[in-house]
Amino acid sequence: MKKVVLGIDIGGTNTVYGFVGQDGNIVHSDEIPTHGNKPVDNFINRLGEKLDSFLTDNSDFKLCGIGVGAPNANHFTGIIQDPPNLSWGDVDIVTLLHEKFNCDVSLTNDANAAALGERNYGIASDMNDFVVITLGTGLGSGIFTGGLLLYGTNSLAGEMGHLSIAKNGRACNCGLKGCLEMYVSAKGIKETVIEFQKVNPDDDFLSSLEPDFIDGKMIDCAIDDGIKSAISLYEFTADKLAYGIAQVATILSPEAFIIYGGYSQAGDRLLGPTRIALETYLMDNLKGKIKVLQSGLPTGQAGILGAVSLLWK
Amino acid sequence: MKKVVLGIDIGGTNTVYGFVGQDGNIVHSDEIPTHGNKPVDNFINRLGEKLDSFLTDNSDFKLCGIGVGAPNANHFTGIIQDPPNLSWGDVDIVTLLHEKFNCDVSLTNDANAAALGERNYGIASDMNDFVVITLGTGLGSGIFTGGLLLYGTNSLAGEMGHLSIAKNGRACNCGLKGCLEMYVSAKGIKETVIEFQKVNPDDDFLSSLEPDFIDGKMIDCAIDDGIKSAISLYEFTADKLAYGIAQVATILSPEAFIIYGGYSQAGDRLLGPTRIALETYLMDNLKGKIKVLQSGLPTGQAGILGAVSLLWK
Secondary structure (H helix, E strand, C coil), rough: CCEEEEEEEEEECCEEEEEEECCCCCCEEEEEEEECCHHHHHHHHHHHHHHHHHHHHHHCEEEEEEEEEECCCCCCCCCCCCCCCCCCCCCCCCHHCCCCCCCEEEEHHHHHHHHHHHHCCCCCCCCCCCCEEECCCCEEEEEECEEEEEECCCCCCCCHCCCEEECCCCEEECCCCCHHHCCCCCHHCCCCCCCHHCCCCCCHCCCCCCCHHHHHHHHHHHHCCCCHHHHHHHHHHHHHHHHHCCCCHHHCCCCEEEEEEEHHHHHHHHHHHHHHHHHHHHHHHCCCCCCCEEECCCHHHHHHHHHHHHCCC | CEEEEEEECCCCEEEEEEEEEECEEEEEEEECCCCCCCHHHHHHHHHHCCCCCCCCCCCEEEEEEEEEEEEEEEECCEEEEECCCCCCEEEEHHHHHHHHCCCCEEEEEEHHHHHHHHHCCCCCCCCEEEEEECCCCEEEEEEEECCCCCCCCCCCCCHHHHHHHHCCEECCCCEEECCCHHHHCCCHHHHHHHHHHHCCCCHHHHHHHHHCCHHHHHHHHHHCCCCCCHHHHHHHHHHHHHHHHHHHHHHHHCCCEECCCHHHHCHHHHHHHHHHHHHHHCHHHCCCCCCCCCCCCCHHHHHHHHHHHCCCC
């Protein structure tokens, strides 16, 4: 029997999962909708069906653990704490999965999982100090300092999405104002599009966007076609991201910020203006020293591999 | 012969130094003006006179090392890099002191020295994750994450004084805008007093303050006398400090922020309103979990003891 660990990366919209061997090879991966508005049992039952299906089709594999990356996850308690983008309340996911699947289960923050993935299998393998920023429905971050994943006292470190970049900025559903996530994420870009549509009601590209169904690829294509309002949309977003990165760089002085997740697919369309703006927001002694990199791992893989490394290591 | 290490805490205005035995006992300590507007040789010569005087008066002591905490100090290169509050440019202080006094010399950031002091001899002895904020001419910070002093890639981590709390805020001499130091430090309080004087030209207490010669004790006494404009001055300052602390807490999730240095003597006059404002700026899952403490070590001692621990450890 070949041993595999199931790695799960729970996102606000979709959950990516993969079965991973001890060599880091992903045997099989797929995704399911998270349906965060339904009870968590619904999610676990659908995940169970996928797991049963894999083990039935691959009878030479034995499941020996489950690693989970999830928003607002507490590595030390095993509980997902009332994540802002899912209506699950507090969920003791480690106990739930252990009881259902009878194997070792380990949990970490979704962005921490991505950081572990980049460190163990990605472009951060030689870095001791770096930050992974996950750009999806929200904005998360996983931080390494001095070669160690930063958990902080309550396993709540790395909530860069809730760094306030403007004291009286956009209201966030965490209760605070000006959270970076409200500018740089699917949620944030939706707000920006609504604002831009109000100011520019006659702009063809902006009018073509349905705020609730914005696909990053639409913006990418428009930028490639040289459409100015699309370029402005990402310049605005990049400026906010750069300002947030500069604040975190001032505290941590990391080697790099690695951008991962859905919107990271925009690549230099978003990261180019981010790098330019960043230089204007950094102290002189940090200018030119903070890299902004796009993750080299396919979307979902860093999260899966990082979650799995909680068990395999 | 009894061995001592000289610990030096170079501040923007004054430099505190002390001779410390291996047991952490400070045999003798004193201070000299830094005179950061004169060449660094002037500073080193005056320090040398104090050192010679001590060794002459105490012939049973042998100097076996010098530990230095200084603004913008790079632990790895031994260089003080063009500190904003001193006009010394880049100074290779480790080489200069080693050549002059012929002993081991180690350098770290002044705020890192204070953090080492709190960890080894102060109230952070049981904490793995904490931030020491030094409130003097400027605002510095020394950070422990996961039980280790945070240096970052270029030994430039922990520049909380240059966290921007307002994108278009007060101009800082580092070239950026809205730096926390421009609100919370001697420099920052000076700016606030000038602003407050303009808005309230008839206020007796504010009129009594000479912006270039503000002594924290004057403000403390006025607050103790219930003078409203003095209370407002620290409420304003506390609000900015709290907002800055909240941002760093969101990234690091530390157990405590420990306030050290001249203005920390204000105690609850400043830290009371800071704690209240902090709760309004923290995410729900951090509320009530982030302590704001006043250092228990006398001013100067944490810096001296931390600098010395670079050699004794």
